[in-house]
Amino acid sequence: MREQNAMIIANPGIDCKKEINISWHTGLDNKGSYLEYREIGEKDWKKVFPTISKVDCFNNVYSVDKNRNDIREEVIFLHCKVYLKNLKVNTNYEYRIDSSEERHYFKTSPKDEFSFIWISDFHSYPPAFNRLENASNMIDKISLKHQNADFVFCSGDSIAWGGSYSFWKEFYNIPSIKKYMWANTLGNHDYMSRAYEKNTSDYFKEVNNFPKNGYKGEIGVCYYFKYGNSLFIVMHNEHMGVNEPFNENVEKAINWVEKVIKNNPAKHIFLCQHYQWINGVNGRDRAFGYERWKTICDKYHIELAIAANDHTYIRTYPIFADEIVENGTVYMQCPSSDGDRGVDLEEPMSYPNKKIAFRYATGLNTIAGIFVEVKNNTIKTILYDRDMNIVDENIIKSE
Secondary structure (H helix, E strand, O other), X not given: OOOOOEEEEEEEOOEOOOOEEEEEEEOOOOOOOOEEEEEOOOOOOEEEOOEEEEEOOOOOEEEEOOOOOEEEEOOOEEEEEEEEOOOOOOOEXXXXXXXXXXOEEXXXXXXXXXXXXXXXXXXXOHHHOHHHHHHHHHHHHHHHHOOOOOEEEEOOOOEOOOOOHHHHHHHOOOHHHHHOEEEEOOOHHHHOOHHHOOOOOHHHHOOOOOOXXXXXXXXXXXXXXXXXXXXXXXXXXXXXXXXXXXXXXXXXXXXXXXXXXXXXOOOEEEEEOOOOOEOOOXXXXXXXXXXXXXXXXXXXXXOEEEEOOOOOEEEEOOEEOOEEOOOOEEEEEOOOOOOOOOOOOOXXXXXXXXXXEEEEOEOXXXXXXXXXXXXXXXXXXXXXXXXXXXXXXXXXXXX
């Protein structure tokens, strides 16, 4: 019997007005697998055959089953990738794999104004299913509140151990995977396996199909995409190190970011990484965060710097040259959404930080998400708690 298709996901293409990347996994015997897509309301499907590669990076990886039994996951599959081009602007599409009755959906980018749901750090872990359930419910609540959301952005650590294929499979079954295009950042948990036995970014690459426009060694992990009138630059922290602001690998990343910005003029720039800019508990600037990237943010007038990792919400005032200004970079960190990984905030902070405008966490049971609305001259962010109460709201004004 042919193995069921799995891990079906829509990721951004380079220019999401007309390009979307699709990815799915299938069994080794299904080399003729294909994708069909059409505009919502159209009668006829268009068929596309993918590029296919055999993947074994998840095979024999140390893991645990949902009953907490020690296991070795045995997984080898075909990874199918499609790069849809020449799509219509601001248009809803549906797609299916191998003529299945199951439908998935995505929306191409509008020309300018758009919005997205920002979520992070839910650490999908089958023995504690409530983590993923909490995050999924948070996405669904924001989606219901804001019917105009165009895609979902995840700042990393969607998986407890990235090497555990079954954890990804659980994550890819949530409703919003079928409904939205997803843009993800590689988190340290997505990079690791149980007991750190086999750490690699291959896990992340082989469950997604991101643009291959990163730099050498980071293709498919670091990437950029254009949505509306904005440029999103997604970075990978693991290879850059955490002990000092600058080193050879950081220099490579900086050079790439500068090249991307210069070659892709945009109204708004989002600089995205997993690791936090500022320690959310004690308020100290992080060497791998704010200290490393503040010069680039100042130089290119980046409006919103996106991060996560320490499970607290941080929003700074607009910052330029270490000072609070009217039009500078807002550094923001998405809190945990799994109800199992939050932190208790110190009051007062050990390192008072004048740049911080607002911070939030509710201990281990933190569940929150962010809605971001981008218009021509503003970026509006709204932080919601689990009950959809507005915790923090802010508008970033363009120059």
